[in-house]
Amino acid sequence: MSILTELNTLLSPVLPVETGIFSGVPPDEYLVLTPMTDEFALFGDNNPLFDISEVRISLFSKGNYIQRKRQITALLLGAEFTITDRRYIGHEDDTGYHHYAIDCGKCYNITPNYGLEE
Amino acid sequence: MAKAEMKMPEDFLQKISRLGDKTDEIIPKVLEAGGKVVLDKVKSNLSSVVGKNTKIESRSTGELESALGLSPTLMDRNGNFNVKVGFSEPRRDGGSNAKIANILEYGRHGQPAKPFLKPARTQSRNACIETMKAKLQEEVDGI
Numbered sequence: 001m002s003i004l005t006e007l008n009t010l011l012s013p014v015l016p017v018e019t020g021i022f023s024g025v026p027p028d029e030y031l032v033l034t035p036m037t038d039e040f041a042l043f044g045d046n047n048p049l050f051d052i053s054e055v056r057i058s059l060f061s062k063g064n065y066i067q068r069k070r071q072i073t074a075l076l077l078g079a080e081f082t083i084t085d086r087r088y089i090g091h092e093d094d095t096g097y098h099h100y101a102i103d104c105g106k107c108y109n110i111t112p113n114y115g116l117e118e
Numbered sequence: 119m120a121k122a123e124m125k126m127p128e129d130f131l132q133k134i135s136r137l138g139d140k141t142d143e144i145i146p147k148v149l150e151a152g153g154k155v156v157l158d159k160v161k162s163n164l165s166s167v168v169g170k171n172t173k174i175e176s177r178s179t180g181e182l183e184s185a186l187g188l189s190p191t192l193m194d195r196n197g198n199f200n201v202k203v204g205f206s207e208p209r210r211d212g213g214s215n216a217k218i219a220n221i222l223e224y225g226r227h228g229q230p231a232k233p234f235l236k237p238a239r240t241q242s243r244n245a246c247i248e249t250m251k252a253k254l255q256e257e258v259d260g261i
Contacts, residue, residue: 020230021228021229022228026227032230034225034231034233036233036236036237036240037236037237037240037241039241054236054237054240056224056233058224058225058231060227087224089220089224092226092227095227095228099224099226099227101224103236
């Protein structure tokens, strides 16, 4: 399973989620996933053993973003994601959205056949 | 009561003493070597995102990229040396480079984020540590 698949499965019951940019007419609250880094770690026999992926979750909300932030944080921690940063970016006066960013990462084992499993 | 006395070689003791005296000269050199590695990665990441995949034709002037640089090594209030990778201010039109960099890094409603700073930190960490270790060894060997 990839980090984007897992995040989509985890967060889509909470809010509409899309990767890269939100297509169509955006609702008052939505999430955008932006992949940031993929790196190999811990090598053995000239092969990487782990794939560490990091994704930025951008929360856009016209309402109370704090409750959503807590809800998403709890879900991520419950699913064993590592949260590397949480930051209030600001209120966009022209659009009326609060913007909050949560950076998270997860380490996936690389199986001998190069299929990925958590 | 038996008594044992051990003496370190004289040249080794002199080297340790000289290393202590030169710490304030060596640390800035080591930090600047590491900072350059991070700066190069940030520059490369910024070049790859600025003006790309824009809704309308890009009006990028290259000012943001040219404003990116490395600060001199300075000591903070706790006595630690620091170098910083960042943007010189202000822009020619009086605006802020940091504000534009922030919008690029985090995006906005309707504008996708194009992270370049956070990935650079992850991507350059190992290379930066190795470069600083090599530079420190070079400086220590030169004493």
